[in-house]
Amino acid sequence: MYDVVVIGCGPVGALTANLLGARGVRTLVVERGTEPHGQPRAFSCDDEALRIYQQAGLRAEVAEGMYPPSRAEYVNARGRVFAEIALDEVDFGLGAEPLHFFDQPALEAALRRGLDRFPHVTLRTGTELVGLRQQDDRVVATLRHDGRDTEVEARYVLGADGARSTTRTAAGIALTGSSAAEPWLAVSGDVEPGATRIATTRFVCDWRRPAFVSPGAGGTHRLEFMLRDGEDPKAMTDPATVRELVAPYVDPDRFTVTRAVVYTFHTLVADRWRAGRVFLLGDAAHQMPPFLGQGLCSGLRDAANLTWRIAQVLRGDADDALLDGYEAERRPHTEEMTRTSVRLGSVFLVRHRFAAALRDAVLRAVQAVPRVRRAVRHFEFKPRPVLPGHRAPVGTMFPQPDVAVGGTRVPLDDVLGAEFAVVGPGVDAATALGWRGPVARFVRVVPPGSAARGDITTVEDVDGALTAWFAEHGTDVVVLRPDRFVHATTVATRTTAGR
Ligand SMILES: Cc1cc2nc3c(=O)[nH]c(=O)nc-3n(C[C@H](O)[C@H](O)[C@H](O)COP(=O)(O)OP(=O)(O)OC[C@H]3O[C@@H](n4cnc5c(N)ncnc54)[C@H](O)[C@@H]3O)c2cc1C
Structure with missing residues (x-):
């Protein structure tokens, strides 16, 4: 079995x-x-x-x-950028750029x-x-x-x-939910160096034909186009049609289509x-x-x-x-x-000229408010990894900065292993001895340059990110689940446990 x-x-x-x-x-x-x-x-x-x-x-x-794009732009029907996500300014602290293709x-x-x-x-x-x-x-x-x-x-x-x-x-x-009424043509292909006409990641909010276009990993390009009412999905994958659609973004003579498929997207949940x-x-x-x-x-x-x-x-x-x-x-x-x-x-897919003009004007106006502009620019509208029913920091995802182990810089999770982990400046050999929980690794966090103790795995907090986290949350020991969500925090004998 x-x-x-x-x-x-x-x-x-x-x-x-x-x-x-x-x-x-x-x-x-x-x-x-x-x-x-x-x-x-x-x-x-x-x-x-x-x-x-x-x-x-x-x-x-x-x-x-893989490659991390630096920007994602929302452009209107005239190609004017009306919103931008500055991905290269965003660091959610999890040990990688916020987006990769x-x-x-x-x-x-x-x-x-x-x-x-x-x-x-x-x-x-x-x-x-x-x-x-x-x-x-x-x-x-x-x-x-x-x-x-x-x-x-x-x-x-x-x-x-x-x-x-x-x-x-x-x-x-x-399954419960709905299927979007609008089918999309997704085109993938290999583009020769220098044959890209629009080199950024773009949501083309053109009411006549919304589209998504972006350079991808390893010289590939992805282009997705919404079908108009009455368009025949089969005819849309015809090479001449694909050629015409991609031409504003890549030179069709130097773009090899590897796939052109029509999809209908669903919003369904079991x-x-x-x-x-x-x-x-x-x-x-x-x-x-x-x-x-x-x-x-x-x-x-x-x-x-x-x-x-x-x-x-x-x-x-x-x-x-x-x-x-x-x-x-x-x-x-x-x-x-x-x-x-x-x-x-629903922002991206507006299908009527006047509604699109109104959307562009509203989005420009609301971004005049610095807080709104920052929320868009810094991708703050993306839901964060937080578990329901807890009080932060329990139920939040623990940061993953680089740490130094024996002089070598590594991402924190590489030290934590695949099971639970008990981490913090307050962790020592006695923490491990007194532990009654599931199989766990014990990791002591120390400032850079501190001497490691032989009795427990020690990581140097090279950039100060862990020290700042423990100070912000008023704790010195954290219990992490294997998926790196905070399960519990401890200060001396007081414990706030997750469910
Ligand atoms: C055009 C498009 C763009 C997308 N872009 C993104 C994106 O940028 N980022 C993102 O995160 N997601 C994106 N998605 C969604 C993403 O592709 C899917 O969510 C993902 O592929 C789902 O993976 P899966 O392993 O659950 O299912 P699948 O990839 O469908 O794999 C299921 C596997 O199960 C096998 N199988 C089925 N039935 C059986 C059976 N009875 N017995 C044995 N084997 C079986 C199938 O052969 C298949 O290999 C996109 C989807 C589309 C269509």
């Missing part, structure tokens, strides 16, 4: 299996396709996503070829290679889930390979099988993300419009939130109730991201 069967080896399933593998969980991943999905769909990821890849030990691998096939290949590190993780391609049966202590999954059905048993089944999830249907979970021993993650649990680039990122957060819980329960360190925290924490954040994406879309 497996500990976990993951259904689907898209980006969310592959990451989930890596995070389980890193915690020693015996995992089977089943993927219907025989080859990785060769097509780029997701295009951008954020600092939280990179931190999650880091937890899986794959940050360097996935970051190769990537190539999805390269990302998925890196995630699959990551699975080879774990002898206890098996990937079966060309194999699909066709049915599920739940028992008190296990799930029996029926898998089909080459037309033959077999059964496997697992303690838990995690459905990361995308928008049309079989896991979701087999678990009897419905009614439940858990049914007994079956859980849903990624697009199987929720789908949102891409205007904030958060569809995949949300799925990665699901994986980071659920996998440590599963590992704890399997190890016998926690009881089943810990697993209910997954949906309780992830659903509100995902719904907030979805609402923000929809709101951004």
